[in-house]
Amino acid sequence: MRWRQRLPLPLVLSAVALAHVALGASLALLLQRWLPNWAAIACATLLCAPSLVWCLMWAIAPAHALFRALTGTVASYRDGDYGFSLAWHGRGALGELVAAHNELGETLRAQRLSLVQRELLLDTMVQNTPVAMLLIGPTGHVVHANLAARRTFGKGRRLEGHMFSALLNEAPTALVDAFARGGDGLFTTGDGEAEEIHHLSRRHFRLNGRRHELLLLRRMTTELRRQEVQTWKKVIRVISHELNNSLAPIASLAHSGGELLRRGQLERLPDALRTIEERARHLEGFIRGYAHFAKLPAPRRTRVHWRDFLDQLRSHVAFVDAAPVDPSQTGSFDPAQIEQALLNLLRNAHEASGDPAAVTIALRRGVDDWRIEVLDRGSGMSEAVLENALLPFYSTKRNGTGLGLALAREIAEAHGGRIALLNREDGGLCVTLVLPD
Structure with missing residues (x-):
């Protein structure tokens, strides 16, 4: 059997065919002694046919067995069983076919094993x-x-x-x-x-x-409580720092005022009292800002004409309209809260630019929202400041509370919107307040 596998099938079939052609020709020549030519050829063909059929079946029997095995392995692959391989000792086209089939089986087995391992890993992760x-x-x-x-x-x-x-x-x-x-x-x-x-x-x-x-x-209990503790620590540090900055000078000036009063130097007393009043009012504003941030009510949305709203805003702080607003255009928001947010943004822009003419508001209509851009020509922000500027209590100003941008963000998110900060290409900062319509 193996020597038939080793020989190429076309060579075996050719050899069988040539042998039977030679045998048929010899029988035809022998029968011509007794029979006519056509009868001799017919008889020789009939005599060689059974032998030819048997030899052909004998020659292709290994290939036929191989095809049956291939059919079985393909059926196993279809059922998800890749544990089969074929053994074929011959060469030629059938040998290449078996080698390719075995390589396919190895690839499918490797992929199935990798898939099973991934499914097992994924299931373990999901379950645990x-x-x-x-x-x-x-x-x-x-x-x-x-x-x-x-x-x-x-x-x-x-x-x-x-x-x-x-x-x-x-x-x-x-x-x-x-x-x-x-x-x-x-x-x-x-x-x-x-x-x-x-x-x-x-x-x-x-x-x-x-x-x-x-x-x-x-x-989320553990994570939120840990974050809550960190936030409270930060709040306490900020409040403690601000209280110390205000109470220490007040105590010192109160002591100095008492000394001036005892010595009868009343002409310097008004300056001391004025400074005490300034520090006290600053501290009062600081505490009020924190209280306002902590007690921000839910927005009361109403339809507001943008032209009237911007004119009212300009009465509090100066800015330039970058894009003219149609008087008929309206938005849905809480005017008091949005005005407070924009006042904080405009004041920051004025502090950054120093020139009121460089502070601009651009109102743009989106698909289903409004974009309010507050632009200045200051020095912009570094990457580190951009990442932390919207966090409560974060400030780069010496006397800043870190609540202006945080309050604007809180108001925007309460309206279902958002706020974003971006440095401008030619210098300055663009703060975008997005509000749903």
């Missing part, structure tokens, strides 16, 4: 993450839930196949309310020492052409 993950199908049934989700919604039992609405009925009220609000957000469960803060994230996507929803529920 502290974030509760649920995949909800288009019918509202739970398609997949990790261990954290089972502990949160099912007390450890499997959730696949259950209606999510039924699981939600057994969940805490705060969680139900968070789902009812829609979108992402924070919510709190429990009270007192048992209070827990969670973050809910919801994402929709299509899987196999059908809409699914991925729910992520993360416990």
